Amino acid sequence: MGLAGIALDASSRMPIVLLRDLSGRRQVPIWIDQAQAHNIMSGVQENPPLRPLSHDLMAALLEAGGLRLKRVVIHAIEDSTFRAVLQLQRQVKEAETPxxxxxxxxxxxxxxxxxxxxxxxxxCIWMLEEVVASASIPVDEEADAEDQDAFRRFLDDISPAAIVRHLRSRDGQNERKEDGSGLEE
Incomplete structure (x- = not known):
């Protein structure tokens, strides 16, 4: 799985981390809180924070202890909660560590x-196939690309004057509905 990004749930306004399978056809949404979203995004950004955050510290401790995070495995969903394990591997020989x-x-x-x-x-981030099968949503990259292209064309073709006209006409319709004149019998 790859990190596709972090989105915001339209109804709950909660962040969602999106993991995409390697084929690009399926995504698994995992609802998280704001702090967790910040922790993930700060690890992705190219400009590291001035001081290490908790997960930076964890990574440094693993390295200092002669351990490497081989992979993350998201292996189950229990009561609507995803379960994961860190698979760690020793980096140093036994004689080198107390x-x-x-x-x-x-x-x-x-x-x-x-x-x-x-x-x-x-x-790497791995997810068991049965978890992907039960929690994934299909992704249509072609349709997404077409929507993005259509939106770009719309933005290229629209003028500020057209936006103002649209807003004024919409506001005028709302005013008529509020005073009752826009109601049909």
Whole structure:
């Protein structure tokens, strides 16, 4: 899966992280909160924050501890909540570290935290097929591209004067409806 972006739910005004499968045909929306959206986006932006954020610190701690985030796996949906694990891999040989760590381990994580960490470390985001099948929405890239092209043509063809005329005519219709003169019998 790849991070397609973060959108805003039109009705709830809650952020949604959109993960797109590699074929580009399906997206999985995961509702998150504002802080989680900020954490993910700050990991994607090219200008890092002046001070490390929590997920920057987590990535640095993994590296300092000789661990690498191999991948994030979103493996289940339970009670409308996505479940994820961090798959970690030891980077250093056992003799080089005072801690006795297994060569590989999994740690339970919220998908939003896992995604925020993955974008900082350049790690893969995997999602089990049954999760994709049950939670995905189809994406029609061709239709999206056509809509974008039509909107660009509309913007190229529209003039400020036409916008003002449209707004004035709309406002005039609203005024007639408010005073009752626009009502039909």
């Amino acid at each position: 801690m006795q760590l297994p060569a590989a381990m999994e740690i339970d994580a919220r998908p939003s935290d896992a995604i925020a960490l993955a974008v900082r470390t350049g790690s």
